[in-house]
Every structure is written in C-alpha cells, then in structure tokens.
Amino acid sequence: MPNPIDNESLYDAIVLAGKRSPGQLTLSGHDRNQKWDVKDADGSGGASTTYKGEQIAQFTATFYLVKDPVLGIDEFEEWAAFVALIRSSLPNKGKPHALDIYHPDLATNDIKSVCQASIGGMVHDGKGGATVVVKFIEFRPPKAKGGSPAGSKTNDKPPDPNADLKAQIESLLVEAKSGPQTAHPFATLGGR
Numbered sequence: 001m002p003n004p005i006d007n008e009s010l011y012d013a014i015v016l017a018g019k020r021s022p023g024q025l026t027l028s029g030h031d032r033n034q035k036w037d038v039k040d041a042d043g044s045g046g047a048s049t050t051y052k053g054e055q056i057a058q059f060t061a062t063f064y065l066v067k068d069p070v071l072g073i074d075e076f077e078e079w080a081a082f083v084a085l086i087r088s089s090l091p092n093k094g095k096p097h098a099l100d101i102y103h104p105d106l107a108t109n110d111i112k113s114v115c116q117a118s119i120g121g122m123v124h125d126g127k128g129g130a131t132v133v134v135k136f137i138e139f140r141p142p143k144a145k146g147g148s149p150a151g152s153k154t155n156d157k158p159p160d161p162n163a164d165l166k167a168q169i170e171s172l173l174v175e176a177k178s179g180p181q182t183a184h185p186f187a188t189l190g191g192r
Contacts, residue, residue: 014061015102016114019085022078023065023132025103030059032109057111057138065122066129079132086134089115098139113139 013021035052065075089099098113106112120133 010104013103014106016082017085017088017099017101019082021061021063022075022082023063026062026064027103027105028060028062030057030106030109030111032057032111054140056140057109058117059106059111059136061134061136063132063134064129065132076130083119083132086116086119096139101136111138115139 011025013023013025014027015021033055035055037050037052038047039050040047063079065079067074067076085099089097091097096115098115100112101114102112114136117135117137119135122130122132124130
C-alpha cells in the first residue's frame with residue numbers, strides 16, 4: 001500500500017469511473033463492518049453468535065474546492081462535470097449504474113464500486129473556497145449462498161465412497177450364511 005507522505009497526490013482525490021476528483025479530498029466512515037446475529041442465552045449468561053457476512057460500506061467524501069486565477073485553477077468548473085458523473089450512478093429506468101472507485105484507503109477495505117447516496121449543498125467559507133459533502137454507498141452484487149440448485153434434491157447423508165465395496169462384502173456374507181450349494185452326499189443313495 002502506498003504511503004501518504006511519499007504519494008500525497010494519491011490521497012488528495014478519488015478516481016471515479018476513471019476521472020480524478022477536483023479539490024482536496026477527506027474520506028470518513030469507510031469502515032468494513034461485519035454482520036453478526038447475537039442471540040442471548042435463555043436463563044443463563046452468555047450468548048451465541050452467528051456470522052452473517054460483510055455489511056455494505058457507506059462512507060463520506062468531503063471535497064474542498066477553490067478558484068485561483070493566478071495558478072489557473074478553477075475547481076468549481078471541474079466540479080460541475082464531476083458531480084454529473086456522480087449523479088450518473090442514480091437509477092435510470094429502474095437500475096442504478098455503479099461506478100468504479102479508487103483511493104488507497106478504500107482499496108484497503110476492498111471498496112471498489114459505488115453509487116451516490118447523497119450530495120450536500122456547497123458550504124462557502126467566505127475566503128473563496130467551498131466544501132461539498134458526498135455520501136457514497138458501496139455496490140457489491142449479491143453472492144449466492146449454499147443450497148440446492150433448482151430441481152435437485154438434498155440428501156441427508158453424503159454419498160458413501162465405499163458403497164460398492166460394502167455391497168460386495170454383504171453379498172459374500174449372504175452366500176457364506178446360506179452354505180454350499182452342493183447336494184447332500186447321501187441324497188443319491190436313496191437313503192433317508
């Protein structure tokens with residue numbers, strides 16, 4: 001993972017759908033939380049816990065924008081195009097369009113794709129700068145959990161890899177119990 005001292009420019013912005021964000025960026029709330037089902041024990045201390053998977057991440061990106069004619073910087077103009085890109089993730093004909101995202105801190109928590117949750121209004125600082133707060137929600141397609149495919153039946157017991165061998169042994173045991181299949185030696189003498 002790159003460090004913010006030697007790679008400061010990587011930490012100053014996000015890259016969203018291949019476009020670098022304008023302004024100075026601050027991220028917050030980009031935690032990777034887990035889901036646990038906690039059930040208290042009846043009539044005694046303690047509890048049982050069941051792991052339910054990772055939660056979808058929700059985080060805040062705060063952008064500080066400035067205009068500096070001397071340096072030829074107008075982050076407000078760049079912001080108009082960038083906010084349109086963020087809004088493109090909203091549902092169009094019923095389906096959201098997730099956008100790929102990169103920032104070293106997001107990558108550390110495996111956050112790779114997002115949609116817009118909210119965009120705040122600009123808060124001007126009275127010195128020529130403004131702050132905009134954008135909330136993102138992670139897009140992560142559902143993963144199929146276990147279970148049986150449609151049309152199949154679940155067996156209570158797994159298949160026995162020794163089933164053929166056991167059947168052969170059972171057949172030999174039945175044969176041994178029934179005794180030899182030859183006629184009694186006195187049967188041909190007309191005796192008893």
